[in-house]
Amino acid sequence: MQTTKLKAPFAWVGGKSKLAKDIVEKIPENHTTYIEVFGGALSVLYAKEKSRLEVINDINGELINLHRSIRTNPETLNFYLNQLLCSRELFFAIRDGHMKPSNKIEAAAFYLYRLNQSFGAKGDSFAMNAKSGRKPKDIYRSYQKWSKRLKGVTIENMSFNKLIPLYDKEEVFFYVDPPYVSTESYYKNTGGFGRKEHEELASLLSQVKGKFLLSYNDCELVRELYKDFNIRATKEINYTLGANMHKKRKSVKEIFITNY
Ligand SMILES: C[S@@+](CC[C@H](N)C(=O)[O-])C[C@H]1O[C@@H](n2cnc3c(N)ncnc32)[C@H](O)[C@@H]1O
Numbered sequence: 122m123q124t125t126k127l128k129a130p131f132a133w134v135g136g137k138s139k140l141a142k143d144i145v146e147k148i149p150e151n152h153t154t155y156i157e158v159f160g161g162a163l164s165v166l167y168a169k170e171k172s173r174l175e176v177i178n179d180i181n182g183e184l185i186n187l188h189r190s191i192r193t194n195p196e197t198l199n200f201y202l203n204q205l206l207c208s209r210e211l212f213f214a215i216r217d218g219h220m221k222p223s224n225k226i227e228a229a230a231f232y233l234y235r236l237n238q239s240f241g242a243k244g245d246s247f248a249m250n251a252k253s254g255r256k257p258k259d260i261y262r263s264y265q266k267w268s269k270r271l272k273g274v275t276i277e278n279m280s281f282n283k284l285i286p287l288y289d290k291e292e293v294f295f296y297v298d299p300p301y302v303s304t305e306s307y308y309k310n311t312g313g314f315g316r317k318e319h320e321e322l323a324s325l326l327s328q329v330k331g332k333f334l335l336s337y338n339d340c341e342l343v344r345e346l347y348k349d350f351n352i353r354a355t356k357e358i359n360y361t362l363g364a365n366m367h368k369k370r371k372s373v374k375e376i377f378i379t380n381y
Pocket residue numbers: 133134135136137138158159160161162163164165178179180181279280281282298299300301308311313314
C-alpha cells in the first residue's frame with residue numbers, strides 16, 4: 122500500500138512512527154476494511170492512504186475523546202490549547218483534577234497538554250526544565266489536516282476481544298499493535314494487559330477470517346503463541362532513553378507476524 126507524509130500529531134508510548142512506513146508497505150491491497158485494533162496515536166493510519174472503510178479503536182477513553190475532538194472540532198480544540206501555557210502549576214492542577222474541563226473538547230485539550238508536557242508522553246511527570254533541554258512538539262497549532270484525514274473513519278472505544286469478533290470477515294485487514302510483553306503497565310485507563318490478554322489475542326487471531334499484521338517485541342512467549350504464523354524481524358530501531366543530558370540510545374529489533 123502507498124504511504125503518505127502525514128505523521129501522528131502527538132507522541133504516544135509504544136507509538137510506531139519509526140516503523141509506520143514498513144508496516145504500510147506490507148498491507149495487502151485487496152482489503153476493503155482497515156481496522157486498527159490498538160490505535161494509540163494512530164501513526165500507521167496517518168501514514169497510509171485511505172482504505173474504502175476504516176475503523177480505529179483503543180480502550181483508553183481519554184485518548185479516544187482526543188481523536189474524536191480532532192476529527193469533529195479541531196478549531197475549538199486549538200482554542201482551548203491556546204489558553205494552556207507551559208507551566209508547572211497548570212500541569213499539576215490539570216493532572217490532579219484541581220482544574221476541571223467544562224466539556225469534552227476542553228477535556229481533550231487537557232489530555233493532549235498532559236501528554237505533551239510530560240516525559241515519554243506518559244502524562245504524569247512535568248518534563249520542562251533547563252536540565253532536560255527537552256523540546257516538545259508544538260501543540261498550539263491547527264489540527265485541520267488530521268481532522269480531514271479522520272473524516273469518515275469510525276472511531277471505537279472497546280477492548281480488542283469485543284472489536285475483533287465484531288468486525289471480522291474475509292475482506293478485512295487488522296493492524297494489531299498490542300502493549301508489548303512486559304510493558305503492559307505503561308498504559309493507563311486500560312484495565313491491565315497481562316499474559317491472559319496476550320493468550321486471548323493469539324487465540325482470537327488464530328481464528329480470524331480476515332488478514333492481520335501484528336507488531337510485537339521479540340520474546341519467547343510471543344514466538345510460542347504465534348509459531349504457526351509468518352514471523353519476520355523488523356529493521357533496527359533506535360530508541361532514546363532519558364533526557365538530553367543523560368541520553369542513551371538503544372537499538373532493538375521487533376517482529377512482524379502475519380497470517381498471509
Ligand atoms: C503499543 S500501543 C499502540 C501504539 C500505536 N500503534 C501508535 O503508533 O501510536 C498499545 C495501545 O493499546 C491500548 N490498549 C491496551 N489494552 C487494550 C485493550 N484491551 N483493548 C484495546 N486497546 C488496548 C493502549 O491504550 C495503547 O494505546
